[in-house]
Amino acid sequence: MIRCEKLSVTIGDDAILHEVSVDIAPGKVTGLVGESGSGKSMTALAIMGLLPRGGTATGRVMLGDEDLLTIPEKRLCDIRGNRIGMIFQEPMTALNPVKTIGDQVAETLFVHGKATRADARRIAAEKLERVGLPPERFPLSRFPHELSGGQRQRVAIAMAIALSPELLIADEPTTALDVTTQAQILDLLKRLVAEEGMSLLLITHDLAVVAGMADHVAVMKDGEIVEAGATEPLFRRMEHPYTKRLFAASSHAPERTPLPGGEPILTARNVVRSYPGERRGLFGRADPVRAVDGVSFTLARGESLGLVGESGCGKSTLTRALLGLDAVQAGEITAFGNRVSPDIPNAMRAGIQVVFQDPYGSFNPRWRVERLVAEPFHLMADPPTDRRARVAEVLKDVGIDPAGMDRYIHEFSGGQRQRIAIARALITKPDLIVLDEAVSALDVSIRAQILDLIAKLQAEHGLSYIFISHDLSVVRAVTDRVMVMQAGRIVETGETQAVFDAPEHPYTRQLLAATPTIPEDWQETHDA
Numbered sequence: 001m002i003r004c005e006k007l008s009v010t011i012g013d014d015a016i017l018h019e020v021s022v023d024i025a026p027g028k029v030t031g032l033v034g035e036s037g038s039g040k041s042m043t044a045l046a047i048m049g050l051l052p053r054g055g056t057a058t059g060r061v062m063l064g065d066e067d068l069l070t071i072p073e074k075r076l077c078d079i080r081g082n083r084i085g086m087i088f089q090e091p092m093t094a095l096n097p098v099k100t101i102g103d104q105v106a107e108t109l110f111v112h113g114k115a116t117r118a119d120a121r122r123i124a125a126e127k128l129e130r131v132g133l134p135p136e137r138f139p140l141s142r143f144p145h146e147l148s149g150g151q152r153q154r155v156a157i158a159m160a161i162a163l164s165p166e167l168l169i170a171d172e173p174t175t176a177l178d179v180t181t182q183a184q185i186l187d188l189l190k191r192l193v194a195e196e197g198m199s200l201l202l203i204t205h206d207l208a209v210v211a212g213m214a215d216h217v218a219v220m221k222d223g224e225i226v227e228a229g230a231t232e233p234l235f236r237r238m239e240h241p242y243t244k245r246l247f248a249a250s251s252h253a254p255e256r257t258p259l260p261g262g263e264p265i266l267t268a269r270n271v272v273r274s275y276p277g278e279r280r281g282l283f284g285r286a287d288p289v290r291a292v293d294g295v296s297f298t299l300a301r302g303e304s305l306g307l308v309g310e311s312g313c314g315k316s317t318l319t320r321a322l323l324g325l326d327a328v329q330a331g332e333i334t335a336f337g338n339r340v341s342p343d344i345p346n347a348m349r350a351g352i353q354v355v356f357q358d359p360y361g362s363f364n365p366r367w368r369v370e371r372l373v374a375e376p377f378h379l380m381a382d383p384p385t386d387r388r389a390r391v392a393e394v395l396k397d398v399g400i401d402p403a404g405m406d407r408y409i410h411e412f413s414g415g416q417r418q419r420i421a422i423a424r425a426l427i428t429k430p431d432l433i434v435l436d437e438a439v440s441a442l443d444v445s446i447r448a449q450i451l452d453l454i455a456k457l458q459a460e461h462g463l464s465y466i467f468i469s470h471d472l473s474v475v476r477a478v479t480d481r482v483m484v485m486q487a488g489r490i491v492e493t494g495e496t497q498a499v500f501d502a503p504e505h506p507y508t509r510q511l512l513a514a515t516p517t518i519p520e521d522w523q524e525t526h527d528a
Contacts, residue, residue, distance in 0.1 A: 001026045001167050001199040002047060002084075006059040009039075009046050009223075016042050017223045019059065024167060029193055029200045031214030031231065033207060033246070035443040036414060039223040040203045041089075044169045047201075048086055049076040081108050085160030089172040091152035095144040101128065101155045102140025108162040127158040131188060148311060150181035157188065164196060171203045175441060178310045178470035183514035186213060205443045207250045208516035211235060219243050235522045245445065250518070252448035253477035254455035262301030265431055265464055266322065266352075271295045271331035273317050291317040293488035294331070301431065304458065304465040306479035306496060308472060308511065314488040315468050319434060322466070323354060336431070350379040353425035357437035359417040363409045369395075370405035373424045380428060394423040397460075398453060415446035419453065426457065432464045440471055451478055472515050476500050484508045 002024040009017040017039050024030045032040050046057045049068060061068040063083065068076065080086075088094040096104055105127055106120035115123055125135045131154040144152055153173060160168055170189060174182040190213060193200050202213055210217050211231065218228040219242065227240040238244045272294060277286030291314045299305050309315055320326040322333060324344045333340040338348055353376065356362040363372050373391045377383040384390050392402035398419040409417060418438060425433050435454070439447045455478065457463060469475050475482055475496065482499050484492040484507065492505040503509045 001063075002201075003062040004043070004047070004059070005062065007043065007046060007061060008058045009042055009051065009055060011052060011055045015223065016055075017046065017057075020220075020223070020225055022218050022225060022228065024199050024201055025216065026166070026199055027193065027197050028215040029190070029202055029213050031210035031217040032201060032203045032220060033205065033210055033217060034220035035205055035246075035445060037222075038220040040220055041171055042223075043220070044086065044171055044201065044203060047169065048080060048084060049073070078112075081112055081160075081165065082163050083165050084167045084169065085163070085165040086169040087153070087156050087160050087171065087173050089175060091149070091156040092144060094156055095152060097144055100141050100143055101133075101138070101147070101158075102142075104155065105158045105162055108159050112163060114163060123162065124158070127162050128155070130161075131155075131158045132184070133158070148181075150177055150185060150311070153177065153185055154188070157185075157192075161192060161196070161198075165198060167199045167201065168192070169201045169203070172205070173202075174209065175204075175206075179472065179511055179514040179516075180310050182209075182516070186516075189213070206516065207235075207246060207444070208518050211518045211522070212516050219246070232522065235518065247518075249444040249448040251473070252444075252451065254448075254452045256455040256478065257459065258304075258480050262303075262462075264298045265301050265336055266299040266466075267297075267334045268318075268322070269296050269332050271318070271321060271333060272329050273314075273321055273326060274329055290488050292321065292328070295485075295488075295490055296331075297483060297490065297493065299432070299464055299466065301464055302458070302462050303481065304467060304479040306475035306482035307466060307468045307485060308470065308475055308482060309485035310470070310511075313485045315485055316436070317488075318485070319354075319436060319466075319468060323352060323434065324349065346379040347381050350376065350428040351430050352432045352434070353428065353430040354434040354436060355418070355421050355425050355438045357440060359414075359421040360409065362421065363417070365409060368406055368408060369420060372409065373405070373420065373427055376424060376428045390427060391423075394426045395420070397426060397457065398423045399449075413446075415442055415449065418442065418446075418450055422450075422453065422457070426461070429461070430463070432466070434466045434468070436468045437470070438467075439474060440469060447474070454478060472500065472511060484511070 004020055004022045006019040006021055007017055008019055020043055034040050045051055047061055051057060057069050102121060102124050105124035109115040109120040109123055110117055125140060133151060133154050174185050189200060192198060204210060214231045217231045217234055218225050221242045227243050238247060271292055272290060273292040274288040274290045277288050279285055295318060307315055321328050324340045324342055327342055336351060370388060370391050373394060374387050391405050395402045395405060400416060400419050439450050442450060467475060467479050479496045482496045483490045486507045492499060492508045503512060
């Protein structure tokens with residue numbers, strides 16, 4: 001379908017890709033695996049002719065008898081969408097927020113002159129239904145912000161397949177999705193390949209996803225293909241050290257010794273948080289929505305508690321209540337013996353800190369790192385006078401050179417930003433840290449480093465954690481107990497290993513079944 005021959009890309013004076021050669025077979029799934037910065041997305045952009053300003057490509061990218069690197073832009077515009085479609089990593093930024101989903105899918109057909117406006121709308125409805133968004137439930141008049149993450153990704157897929165392309169490029173299509181939504185999207189892509197006969201280039205850092213999807217796989221590092229071949233044989237032999245390192249990191253569990261159970265530091269009793277129902281007519285409303293419905297649990301000092309569930313199950317709403325950011329309608333939350341509410345004193349807030357999923361979005365880009373990390377000092381009744389020394393100390397704790405405190409956050413990598421976010425959470429010497437999807441967007445090797453750091457900090461500082469994640473393998477590795485949340489309720493709770501090894505609730509079994517895994521016999525061959 002596509003043959004890349006010695007594809008090289010430079011941007012200015014920097015070499016990004018180095019003689020990349022890879023074949024994408026017709027009707028097959030080719031996995032392109034590697035960490036951030038390895039050149040995966042740049043390879044896809046080179047194939048599409050969408051290199052950033054200043055980018056230059058050499059070598060050949062053959063589509064049939066045409067070299068995509070040498071044909072005119074007008075011809076490339078004909079090929080994009082018609083013969084090659086692309087799904088980008090973040091659908092919310094790939095979709096136009098002021099256009100309806102029907103118009104965006106129809107636009108692909110209309111712009112390429114494949115249908116009139118009326119026919120384009122009809123075909124758009126068919127394509128959206130094809131990807132699991134039937135018009136009776138998801139009208140064409142909906143806007144992207146009215147859909148969930150998984151639904152937006154389906155819209156992006158509908159746009160990419162609107163013209164039935166021969167090749168579909170999917171760039172990290174499931175990275176930020178929960179396990180059941182991820183399984184649905186991957187199943188959809190697999191069915192499209194089988195039923196439409198298209199080729200799929202699947203770009204991901206998740207080896208388990210590749211193991212279940214790809215016919216062939218290529219492993220990239222520093223802009224080069226270091227290993228390639230049929231998926232199962234490659235996984236079994238793993239000749240290159242980098243591939244072995246990725247494999248080991250994908251199942252990494254930090255060495256941690258559970259701390260002896262201390263006194264309870266956080267307790268929730270029958271907590272209820274509801275929101276007004278959807279408006280119906282001028283004066284009517286639907287019944288209130290209970291986002292958190294009678295949740296009770298206790299967290300002990302030094303304990304790690306996991307909270308898992310799909311998007312929309314109530315995890316984030318419960319977290320806001322635990323942090324004292326939202327009031328609850330019923331029940332009670334107490335921390336350190338005091339009731340938690342939006343008007344809790346700052347000194348109490350200093351004892352509970354949070355690390356968010358997207359560290360870049362949680363930092364002020366105009367502040368230097370010193371000010372970012374020291375920001376929580378305003379919660380303390382008696383802020384330390386040696387502010388700069390305290391910032392240097394916590395940066396050392398998380399593995400960041402203190403000299404970096406005079407730099408801006410955009411000068412750091414994703415993994416370094418997450419370390420700085422953890423440093424900010426540590427600066428007030430809290431007893432409890434809430435980690436909200438703190439490693440979900442990280443590469444497997446960076447994720448392994450952050451998990452090791454989290455375990456080390458707990459041992460050194462006696463911290464308690466609430467670890468919120470849709471990645472069950474991460475929760476298994478770093479928590480003592482786990483709570484499974486569905487539709488606002490805790491449907492199962494217990495020791496992490498016991499719950500994961502012998503789940504009792506059907507929903508827990510569903511979550512575990514949806515989690516992508518590398519077949520055990522492939523791993524046994526590697527271990528041997």
